[in-house]
Amino acid sequence: MTNSISLSRRGFLISSGAAGLTISFLAGCAGADDNTSAAADLPPNPEVNAWVHIGRDDVVTIRIARSEMGQGTLTGLAQLVAEELEADWDKVVTEYPTPGENLARDRVWRDFSTGGSQGIRSSHQYVREGAAAARIMMVQAAANEWGVPVGECSVSKGVITHGPSGNELTFGAVAEAASQLEAPSDITLKDPSTWTIIGQPVARLDTADKVTGAQQYGADILLDGMLLASIKAAPVRNATVASFDASAVEGMPGVVKVMQVGDNAVAVVADTWWRANKAVEALPIEWAGGDRFNSADFEAELDEGLTAEAAGIGNQGGDVDTAFANAAQIVEATYNLPFQSHAPMEPMNATALYTDESCEVWCPTQNGEAALAAASQASGLPIAQCEVYKQLLGGGFGRRGMSDYVTQAVLIAKEMPGTPIKLQWSREEDQRQGFYHPTTKARVRGALDDDGNLTGVNIRISGQSILAGIMPQAIVGGIDIATFQGLASPDNPRTADQSLKYTFPNFRVEHAMRNPPVRPGFWRGVNANQNAIYLECLMDELAVAAGRDPLEFRLAHLQDSPKSAAVLQAVADRSGWGSDDGKNRGLCAFYSFGSYTAACAEVTVDDNGQLKIDRIVAATDPGHAVNPQQIEAQVEGSFVYGLSAMLYGNVNFVDGEVQETNFDTYNVMRLSEMPEVETLVMPSGGFWGGVGEPTIAVAAPAVLNAIYAATGNRVRELPLNYRNLREA
Amino acid sequence: MARLHVNGQVVDVEFDDDTPLLWVLREQLGLTGSKYGCGVAACGACTVHIDGMAVRSCVYPASAVSEEEQITTIEGLSEDGSHPVQEAWKELDVPQCGYCQPGMIMAVAGMLNNNPEASDEDTDAEITNICRCGTFQRVRRGVQLAKTKM
Numbered sequence: 070m071t072n073s074i075s076l077s078r079r080g081f082l083i084s085s086g087a088a089g090l091t092i093s094f095l096a097g098c099a100g101a102d103d104n105t106s107a108a109a110d111l112p113p114n115p116e117v118n119a120w121v122h123i124g125r126d127d128v129v130t131i132r133i134a135r136s137e138m139g140q141g142t143l144t145g146l147a148q149l150v151a152e153e154l155e156a157d158w159d160k161v162v163t164e165y166p167t168p169g170e171n172l173a174r175d176r177v178w179r180d181f182s183t184g185g186s187q188g189i190r191s192s193h194q195y196v197r198e199g200a201a202a203a204r205i206m207m208v209q210a211a212a213n214e215w216g217v218p219v220g221e222c223s224v225s226k227g228v229i230t231h232g233p234s235g236n237e238l239t240f241g242a243v244a245e246a247a248s249q250l251e252a253p254s255d256i257t258l259k260d261p262s263t264w265t266i267i268g269q270p271v272a273r274l275d276t277a278d279k280v281t282g283a284q285q286y287g288a289d290i291l292l293d294g295m296l297l298a299s300i301k302a303a304p305v306r307n308a309t310v311a312s313f314d315a316s317a318v319e320g321m322p323g324v325v326k327v328m329q330v331g332d333n334a335v336a337v338v339a340d341t342w343w344r345a346n347k348a349v350e351a352l353p354i355e356w357a358g359g360d361r362f363n364s365a366d367f368e369a370e371l372d373e374g375l376t377a378e379a380a381g382i383g384n385q386g387g388d389v390d391t392a393f394a395n396a397a398q399i400v401e402a403t404y405n406l407p408f409q410s411h412a413p414m415e416p417m418n419a420t421a422l423y424t425d426e427s428c429e430v431w432c433p434t435q436n437g438e439a440a441l442a443a444a445s446q447a448s449g450l451p452i453a454q455c456e457v458y459k460q461l462l463g464g465g466f467g468r469r470g471m472s473d474y475v476t477q478a479v480l481i482a483k484e485m486p487g488t489p490i491k492l493q494w495s496r497e498e499d500q501r502q503g504f505y506h507p508t509t510k511a512r513v514r515g516a517l518d519d520d521g522n523l524t525g526v527n528i529r530i531s532g533q534s535i536l537a538g539i540m541p542q543a544i545v546g547g548i549d550i551a552t553f554q555g556l557a558s559p560d561n562p563r564t565a566d567q568s569l570k571y572t573f574p575n576f577r578v579e580h581a582m583r584n585p586p587v588r589p590g591f592w593r594g595v596n597a598n599q600n601a602i603y604l605e606c607l608m609d610e611l612a613v614a615a616g617r618d619p620l621e622f623r624l625a626h627l628q629d630s631p632k633s634a635a636v637l638q639a640v641a642d643r644s645g646w647g648s649d650d651g652k653n654r655g656l657c658a659f660y661s662f663g664s665y666t667a668a669c670a671e672v673t674v675d676d677n678g679q680l681k682i683d684r685i686v687a688a689t690d691p692g693h694a695v696n697p698q699q700i701e702a703q704v705e706g707s708f709v710y711g712l713s714a715m716l717y718g719n720v721n722f723v724d725g726e727v728q729e730t731n732f733d734t735y736n737v738m739r740l741s742e743m744p745e746v747e748t749l750v751m752p753s754g755g756f757w758g759g760v761g762e763p764t765i766a767v768a769a770p771a772v773l774n775a776i777y778a779a780t781g782n783r784v785r786e787l788p789l790n791y792r793n794l795r796e797a
Numbered sequence: 798m799a800r801l802h803v804n805g806q807v808v809d810v811e812f813d814d815d816t817p818l819l820w821v822l823r824e825q826l827g828l829t830g831s832k833y834g835c836g837v838a839a840c841g842a843c844t845v846h847i848d849g850m851a852v853r854s855c856v857y858p859a860s861a862v863s864e865e866e867q868i869t870t871i872e873g874l875s876e877d878g879s880h881p882v883q884e885a886w887k888e889l890d891v892p893q894c895g896y897c898q899p900g901m902i903m904a905v906a907g908m909l910n911n912n913p914e915a916s917d918e919d920t921d922a923e924i925t926n927i928c929r930c931g932t933f934q935r936v937r938r939g940v941q942l943a944k945t946k947m
Contacts, residue, residue: 139894139930272890279895280883282830282871286896289829297824322813343820344813414834414842414896414929463832463896464929496835698890702935706893709931732839732927741921743933 114241115248117206119166119177120150120199127227127241129156132166134178135188136435137275138413138462138469139706140761141699142188144273148695149193152266153200153259156240157227163274168437169456181437184470184591186662186759189695193757198256205253210246211238261693261754268752270698275461287433287460290420292489296325298481299346300492301354302334304501305725306586308359309333318348327352330480338481342493349495360586364408364508364722367585374531374581375403375512381546381582383553384568387575392525396516400614404513404606405786406599408720409506409592410727410735415463416499417474420491421482423448428455428479433462435470443472447479466710467591471504471539497730504590505720507533509599513607516575521615523626526576528556528603534582535596538589552580554597555661555766556604566663566758567597570630571608571623587722593710594765597661601766602773602787605657609774610783619656619774620646632753633658636667636688639749644669644686652683655774657767664758665690668708670744670771674779678793682712682742682772687764688749692756704748704764711768713738719788800864803828804873812859819843819854822870830871830899834927841926844900844907845870851907871899874906881946882906885939893930901926905940913947915940 116122122130131150137143147163150156171178179195204224211229212219215236223230227240261267278284303309313335315327323344330336335354339345374380393399419432421444428448434440437459445452462469478492494502509532516525534549543549550557550564556578557564569578592598612622620641627634637658641647646654646669653674658667671684687704694700717736721728729735773784780794798811803826812821817836822828822845831854834842838853845854846869847862862868874880878887882905885891892898901924908915908923915923920940928936 137894139892141893272887273892275895276887276890276892277878279892279898280886280902281874281878282828282899284895285829286832288833289823291827291829341820341824343816343824412929414840414894414927415832416834462894464894466929493833496837702890702893702932705934706931709933710929713929731837732835733837737927737929738931738933739927740924740933740936743921743937746934 114244117203117244117247118199118252119174120196121154121203123240123244125241127157127160127239129154129161129227129240131161131163132178133163134166134171134181135192136181136183136437136459136462136465138183138435138465140188140703141273141696142183143275144271144699145189145695146192146196147274148266148271149189149196150200152264153197154204155224155226158266158271160227161274165459167456167458168441171438172441172452182439182470183435184467186762190663190757190759197258201256201258202252203247205256206247206250207240207243209250210243214238214243214246267693267695268697270696273699284461286415286463287418287420287431288415288463288493290431290460290491292420292422295420295489295491296338296340296485297342297345298336298338298490298492299342299349299495300330300334300336300477300498301349301352302498302502303356303359304727305356305359305361306588308356310335311355311357313352313354318352321348321351324348326485328481328484330477334477336477336481336492338485338490346495359725361725362586362722363724367508370583371508371510371531374583375510375529377581379581380529380579381548383548383550383578383580384556384558385577386573389525389527389575389577392575393514393516393527396524397519398517398614400515400517400607400610402513402607402610402783402785403510404603405510406508406602407718407787408508408587409714409718410500410503410720410729411466411468411590411592412500412735412737413462413464413466413468416494416496417468418491418493419475419478420489421478422489423479423482424486426454429458430456430475430479431458431460432475432478433460433465433469434472434475435462435465435467436472439470440472440475443475444479447476448483466593467595468504470591473502496732500730500735501727503720504539504588506592507535507589509533511603513603515607515611517611517615521617523611523615524574526573526607528607529579529581530603531581531583533584533587533589535589535591537582537584549580549582552596553578553600554595555600555659567661570633570660571626572629573626594762597659597762597766598711598714598769601657601659602770605659605770606773606783609655609777618647623656623658627658632665632690633660636665636690636751639688639751640667640669640686643747643749644671644684653775653779655771655776655778657770657774659766661766662759662763663756664760664763666763666767668764668767668771670775672772672775672779674776674794676795678795679791680776680789680794682744684745684747685771686747686749687767688751689760689764690751690753691758691760692752693754694750694752697750700750700760701748703760705746707762707765708746708768709738709743711765712772715769715772715787715789716742717788717790799860801859801862801868802864802866803868804870814858814860816859817855818845818857818859818862818868821859822854828870828872832896832900834897839927840897841904842897842900844903844926846903846907849907849910851904871903874903880906881943882909882939884946885942889935889939889942891932891935891939893932897926897928901928901936905936905943909943909947913944915944917941
């Protein structure tokens with residue numbers, strides 16, 4: 070059952086005047102696949118359990134709690150379920166349970182939040198156990214029907230077979246009886262060596278509609294009687310609406326209502342979005358107060374943080390101060406990275422319908438339950454009277470983990486009870502109202518002895534804490550652990566999946582928190598992106614200073630992480646590292662989000678200092694590779710994201726206002742700049758690492774180190790903006 | 798009231814003179830396959846064809862389209878998703894989030910209308926659509942695969 074069918078069903082209910090919520094929505098939804106002639110006179114099957122519904126026509130509907138935003142989690146999670154279910158993959162479809170249903174059923178689907186490359190790695194166990202339970206119940210139901218011991222039955226591709234008699238029953242024929250059975254308590258998951266669906270490069274389940282325009286996104290929602298809204302919130306953080314002149318636009322064509330939204334925004338509701346947006350742009354608004362922040366001026370504060378006495382320590386070992394005091398040679402450099410905007414292709418939007426009894430929201434969100442909470446809070450209705458219908462995301466990258474646009478849509482809808490309101494942000498609004506990837510600087514230092522051995526490493530990060538900005542309760546002892554992604558301690562269970570894999574005799578990683586008045590956010594790859602630049606450009610600088618080969622130099626400190634060494638060696642081997650073919654290569658190895666990654670970049674820099682990225686060989690060891698072709702797609706895409714940031718990504722604030730308000734000024738990488746990416750998927754098994762984010766981190770450092778190989782110049786300030794790389 | 802030819806059908810539709818074609822298609826004709834991404838012709842998510850030529854409909858006034866011109870949107874590129882570019886896209890699983898892909902497909906189909914032998918270099922030069930998920934590598938391969946299906 071696709072989500073778009075779910076929507077049309079909701080649309081139907083609304084247009085037929087049905088009031089209130091239909092909590093039994095999922096079970097009701099199961100009907101459409103039961104319309105075969107054989108099953109026509111029977112009621113639809115109930116679900117087998119929360120994870121699986123099987124129609125009388127054997128269509129397997131798998132419930133996916135996490136949000137699909139392009140990363141392929143929908144298909145990957147379905148593979149996990151189908152594997153343990155022993156389903157026929159060709160009969161698998163998916164649907165999203167709603168956040169309201171999750172709450173009503175004691176959070177049977179657990180966490181809906183989709184971020185941190187967690188979709189599969191944090192849910193694989195209970196998702197597979199749910200599927201295995203459904204399979205056990207269906208085999209038991211078949212055995213009961215035949216009156217045979219369950220041990221005489223086998224199951225494959227959705228068919229249960231009784232060995233001695235050769236009798237067969239399909240899942241669809243036993244699903245109803247199975248649903249009546251007790252859930253099994255003793256579940257043994259399949260051994261990975263017997264997997265037939267997990268690990269296969271199966272096609273995505275959601276491609277067909279994406280090539281015909283039939284795929285529905287939040288922006289495409291159409292409900293009966295719906296009106297459209299465009300909004301302008303204060304362009305300066307913490308400013309409020311002082312006044313606005315509604316009369317200036319009320320007479321414009323199609324305008325229905327002009328209203329203040331909260332204390333910091335004004336919206337226009339009209340019969341089309343084009344008209345609503347035109348009116349918003351023409352609307353005179355006076356703002357009051359706000360933080361007139363200038364990012365250029367913030368440099369001084371970041372610089373002060375680089376050497377300030379007080380700093381939180383994220384990870385350390387040995388005696389780094391003595392190492393530097395006794396060093397034969399010290400390498401020191403400062404790297405400087407700017408603010409970034411998520412800029413997903415689909416600007417933020419949400420559609421809300423408010424009545425006195427209910428509040429319903431249709432929206433693309435990475436966090437359905439947070440969106441539900443926002444709907445409840447903004448509507449003032451109890452959470453049980455609210456519901457959220459998740460839509461496929463036109464990109465998320467962390468931005469859609471926030472629910473500010475849901476709150477706005479509900480506040481607007483609340484002013485117009487009974488009328489569905491689709492709030493669509495303009496691109497400019499999307500750029501202005503971001504939760505920005507923070508700016509940081511780092512002073513990176515390494516100590517070498519007379520023989521070119523690395524004796525000490527010190528990385529001082531100065532800059533904004535994401536957690537301090539959006540979840541301050543997660544700051545413990547003044548430390549934001551997310552700041553140290555990829556540099557963190559393996560001994561802390563909260564950071565083990567983001568831990569430093571090099572073994573250094575003496576080292577210290579520090580963070581001087583310097584928080585500007587800018588909303589920070591989790592941005593695809595989060596802090597691993599800049600930390601990989603800090604660490605891996607330092608390692609390159611140290612190797613050169615020590616007169617050692619950058620590959621050998623790195624491997625010499627990966628003795629305790631053979632998986633890291635393996636991916637690094639693999640990209641070096643595949644790319645031709647060390648050959649005398651005249652290519653300019655740069656390396657990077659990094660561990661983040663539970664996966665081991667590495668890249669080797671090849672670049673050319675012409676006589677005018679212009680960069681061309683020719684080729685990148687990338688490797689990832691995510692433990693289990695659920696869908697290798699989708700991992701390749703994520704790796705290729707992650708380089709576009711990481712290299713876009715390296716080449717162009719930069720949000721400047723002047724007097725508090727974002728200067729880059731559309732793609733003409735917030736440029737991103739295009740096809741002509743895309744290097745050939747060769748992806749080595751190297752699953753070593755035994756663990757579950759993330760996929761959507763980890764390889765972003767290795768993109769920029771590998772290219773920056775290759776630029777050094779080509780020019781002898783270090784780029785330490787981003788974005789590159791195609792500056793002349795021949796100029797030191 | 799203006800008369801437009803959209804996906805082989807004649808439609809009479811009313812709109813303000815400055816309304817971009819994109820919003821007429823999306824909001825008045827219900828053809829939501831063409832996407833709003835930027836509104837300034839920078840990203841190409843809104844790409845449609847006018848007489849087979851790719852145009853960015855977010856800045857193209859609907860009033861500038863004549864009665865004689867044929868507008869084709871992603872919904873009308875083929876009846877059943879069987880255009881060579883669509884077939885290639887499915888075969889290679891090109892889309893990720895997919896939001897930019899109707900525009901990407903229309904841009905590629907427009908390029909191949911003019912240049913059925915488009916090389917990788919041609920593709921790089923002509924396809925300037927933005928994809929934030931980063932499908933470019935498969936787009937490039939998709940163009941070459943689509944050529945074999947034309």
